[in-house]
Amino acid sequence: MSIGVWDYLPEYRTERADVLDAVAQVFESGRLVLGESVRSFEEEFADYHGLGHCVGVDNGTNALVLGLRALGVGPGDEVITVSNTAAPTVVAIDQVGAVPVFADVRAGDYLMDTSRVADAITPRTKALLPVHLYGQCVDMAPLERLATEHGLVILEDCAQAHGARRPGRIAGSMGHAAAFSFYPTKVLGAYGDGGAVVTPSAETGRNLRRLRYYGMEERYYVVQTPGHNSRLDEVQAEILRRKLRRLDTYIAGRRAVARRYREGLAGIADETGLVLPETATGNEHVYYLYVVRHPQRDKIIERLRRYGIALNVSYPWPVHTMTGFAHLGYPRGSLPVTEALAGEIFSLPMYPALPPDRQDAVIDALHEVLRTL
Known part of the structure; x- marks a missing residue:
């Protein structure tokens, strides 16, 4: 798969x-x-x-x-x-x-x-x-x-x-x-x-x-x-x-996918330090992306690739660290939360029509990978 x-x-x-x-x-x-x-x-x-x-x-x-x-x-x-x-x-x-x-950004959301x-x-x-x-x-x-x-x-x-x-x-x-x-x-x-x-x-x-x-x-x-x-x-x-006309239906579908991820990953997240998405107080999240965080992100992505599961990083390079914006004069360490996130965040597959069996496959593979890090 x-x-x-x-x-x-x-x-x-x-x-x-x-x-x-x-x-x-x-x-x-x-x-x-x-x-x-x-x-x-x-x-x-x-x-x-x-x-x-x-x-x-x-x-x-x-x-x-x-x-x-x-x-x-x-x-x-x-x-x-x-x-x-x-x-x-x-x-x-x-x-x-x-x-x-x-x-800078907030570490939680x-x-x-x-x-x-x-x-x-x-x-x-x-x-x-x-x-x-x-x-x-x-x-x-x-x-x-x-x-x-x-x-x-x-x-x-x-x-x-x-x-x-x-x-x-x-x-x-x-x-x-x-x-x-x-x-x-x-x-x-x-x-x-x-x-x-x-x-x-x-x-x-x-x-x-x-x-x-x-x-x-x-x-x-x-x-x-x-x-x-x-x-x-x-x-x-x-x-x-x-x-x-179907936008609210798409949003409901994304929230259902997010809910299934949270239910399937909550236990292993607590055990292994995987950080699941946090909804800021008062917000109604539409889950354009399902962004999780782990200090061994790159190793997790590489191992999940062996299961045929592709993940995304949004974003691996903070804009202020790109050579195209070096003229702005932001040295490494100037935005510490942003820079820390860039090395740890990654996105799980997310779209309203993501079949439940494929979502379960992602959850099961993450369980196996996280337990063997």
């Missing part, structure tokens, strides 16, 4: 008729770019988040780039974020000419340690960019207070947190804008690339629409600042529209 970290084929086999009907609907519509499917998806995705505006774009990285630009972040500004994230979070900051500033953000604020700070990581939300209340006190904007990185909530609030609704990725592996994934930015602000929404279409408000005429060609594809938008 070969078990991958992620597999879209079981879902596709179940939803194939709807996916192909979505494609046919777009092809027969007579409009292949910025048509009815994009408009409808934008309305429905904004409504899902209780917000007035959504702008679909071509991928999650550009959602961050355009979100920053639409909020007025530019050259020389500082943006406070985390290093325990996918590189695109920081690449986006760099692309608008701003300077990434890192706060791996989310931004908001108690450290105030010390990172300088007169050049323009924005806070919290990353809702692995399927749950950063505690936004302290960041909202800091933003109000210092006149900062907040852009939420929600690439891994579709549908995640804190009490009464959904990820993406707690800042001035929020960026989403619809990369196929995501909780709400397309059949290719895609992204979106949501915002409660009509002005920010207008800025985003210009920026994703070269900076144009009318065809062929660039207004104010030149933008990008960053449009969400009609086919992907129609597929996402239909999958959005």
Whole structure:
């Protein structure tokens, strides 16, 4: 048996008729770019988040780039974020000419340690960019207070947190804008690339629409600042529209997988020091990833490979340690929790359609490997 970290084929086999009907609907519509499917998806995705505006774009990285630009972040500004994230979070900051500033994360849930953000604020700070990581939300209340006190904007990185909530609030609704990725592996994934930015602000929404279409408000005429060609594809938008209706079902499936892992691994975890995911107080976790931790991570991954089980590490290299960001000047040891996690965390296979027998195989193999370390 070969078990991958992620597999879209079981879902596709179940939803194939709807996916192909979505494609046919777009092809027969007579409009292949910025048509009815994009408009409808934008309305429905904004409504899902209780917000007035959504702008679909071509991928999650550009959602961050355009979100920053639409909020007025530019050259020389500082943006406070985390290093325990996918590189695109920081690449986006760099692309608008701003300077990434890192706060460490918490050892328990791996989310931004908001108690450290105030010390990172300088007169050049323009924005806070919290990353809702692995399927749950950063505690936004302290960041909202800091933003109000210092006149900062907040852009939420929600690439891994579709549908995640804190009490009464959904990820993406707690800042001035929020960026989403619809990369196929995501909780709400397309059949290719895609992204979106949501915002409660009509002005920010207008800025985003210009920026994703070269900076144009009318065809062929660039207004104010030149933008990008960053449009969400009609086919992907129609597929996402239909999958959005099933998003809560996908989340329930992920939680069921997480529950089975916890029940099957709790005993061996206590015996061997395997750290299972912790849900932060007040959070409703959607389990984009099921991230565990062990000091002998690399040995565990190698031994599980012999069972045909593939695991993933998100992320083995903190962004501040990458040579591409060496110019930021963060030496080893500057973010101790982030750096410690990078050597110990790994992700078990996780997707809603993961068959129970394959999940049990992962659990059984982990039992055997952990007992023989």
